[in-house]
Amino acid sequence: MVDLVFEAPRRGKPPRHLMDLDREQRRAAMTELGLPAFRADQVSNHWLARLSDDPAEWSDIPAPAKELIGSHLLPRLLDPIRAIDCDNGTTVKTLFKLHDGALVETVLMRYPDRATMCISSQAGCGMNCPFCATGQAGLTRNLSTGEIVEQVIAGARALARGEIQGGVGRVSNVVFMGMGEPLANYNAVVRAIRRLVNEPPEGLGMSARGITVSTVGLVPQIRQLAQEKLPVTLAVSLHTPDDKLRDTLVPVNTRWKVSEVLDAAWEYASVTGRRISIEYALIKDINDQVWRAEMLADLLRGQLVHVNLIPLNPTPGSKWTASRREDEQAFVRTLRDRGIAVTVRDTRGRDIDGACGQLAAAPV
Numbered sequence: 001m002v003d004l005v006f007e008a009p010r011r012g013k014p015p016r017h018l019m020d021l022d023r024e025q026r027r028a029a030m031t032e033l034g035l036p037a038f039r040a041d042q043v044s045n046h047w048l049a050r051l052s053d054d055p056a057e058w059s060d061i062p063a064p065a066k067e068l069i070g071s072h073l074l075p076r077l078l079d080p081i082r083a084i085d086c087d088n089g090t091t092v093k094t095l096f097k098l099h100d101g102a103l104v105e106t107v108l109m110r111y112p113d114r115a116t117m118c119i120s121s122q123a124g125c126g127m128n129c130p131f132c133a134t135g136q137a138g139l140t141r142n143l144s145t146g147e148i149v150e151q152v153i154a155g156a157r158a159l160a161r162g163e164i165q166g167g168v169g170r171v172s173n174v175v176f177m178g179m180g181e182p183l184a185n186y187n188a189v190v191r192a193i194r195r196l197v198n199e200p201p202e203g204l205g206m207s208a209r210g211i212t213v214s215t216v217g218l219v220p221q222i223r224q225l226a227q228e229k230l231p232v233t234l235a236v237s238l239h240t241p242d243d244k245l246r247d248t249l250v251p252v253n254t255r256w257k258v259s260e261v262l263d264a265a266w267e268y269a270s271v272t273g274r275r276i277s278i279e280y281a282l283i284k285d286i287n288d289q290v291w292r293a294e295m296l297a298d299l300l301r302g303q304l305v306h307v308n309l310i311p312l313n314p315t316p317g318s319k320w321t322a323s324r325r326e327d328e329q330a331f332v333r334t335l336r337d338r339g340i341a342v343t344v345r346d347t348r349g350r351d352i353d354g355a356c357g358q359l360a361a362a363p364v
């Protein structure tokens with residue numbers, strides 16, 4: 001944006017943004033500004049359907065209205081301060097500064113047939129999983145709906161403008177696997193998902209099936225999400241089938257045990273019809289034994305589920321590393337032999353600290 005970006009206040013909650021509002025709220029906001037309510041749909045179409053942030057292109061809106069809308073409803077929420085890429089430019093990690101100086105990262109991963117945006121729901125994270133870089137600095141704050149949606153729009157714009165290797169494209173998938181625990185920022189995340197899936201002018205018109213919410217296992221929020229009529233994919237960061245080890249790997253397990261988390265996940269699958277994804281970071285000699293694979297298979301058998309094994313990505317100072325190749329293979333085989341669907345996640349973005357668990361939003 002050239003003309004319309006005004007310095008946002010430095011403190012407090014993020015300034016109100018068009019993307020925080022649903023269609024009716026946007027109409028009311030226009031009326032508050034003394035503008036006709038139909039300007040809401042016009043500007044929303046520019047923002048979401050055409051992905052245009054250049055007011056010069058909004059030929060159906062008079063200049064004074066553009067000024068008003070820009071200064072009151074389109075503050076710049078995300079200031080990109082660094083972007084680095086790898087995989088020949090098809091993986092791009094971007095560091096954004098928020099209005100109060102908080103930092104978040106996103107990762108755009110382009111494949112021949114799709115493009116996935118990995119986005120953040122919080123600045124930092126309060127879940128304290130010892131193998132994850134984000135957790136080490138603790139939680140700074142929740143992101144607003146606008147701050148979440150604008151991460152996707154930033155990626156969508158870059159793709160639409162042909163700025164990403166591979167030509168003009170669109171975002172087909174969004175995964176809440178960046179910084180933060182999405183279900184600990186429940187309301188903003190659910191509102192953001194509605195903006196992503198609702199058709200323009202309200203939203204981006206993405207398929208809910210292309211959206212994945214990944215959680216440490218906050219049981220009440222999993223059950224609540226099941227009732228939202230938003231058939232997004234639920235990913236559960238299990239990482240081990242036994243409570244004793246999970247209490248240390250995913251500390252929130254001391255509150256909700258493996259069996260409670262899985263019960264909530266099966267309820268989610270039965271209400272939404274969506275297959276649950278179980279995330280399991282394979283850590284050498286910690287959780288990668290065949291007996292754990294057998295125990296995991298016993299817990300999952302007969303359910304609508306898929307296991308996504310993630311070779312542990314190194315984080316600074318960690319004493320843990322990824323499993324040996326043969327242990328990973330034995331783990332996969334044990335699950336497959338027991339009829340459990342399993343894939344091993346690629347390590348896209350590892351060389352730029354953009355892979356799972358590596359987002360630390362360090363400013364240098």
Ligand code: SAH
Nearest residue numbers: 132177181214215216237279312313356357
């Ligand atoms: N808070 C959410 C989303 C964050 S990260 C959650 O925990 O599910 C997405 C996935 O990456 C989670 O399964 C997380 O446990 C995993 N992860 C974190 N650190 C990792 C690391 N160093 N190597 C591999 N996976 C990691």
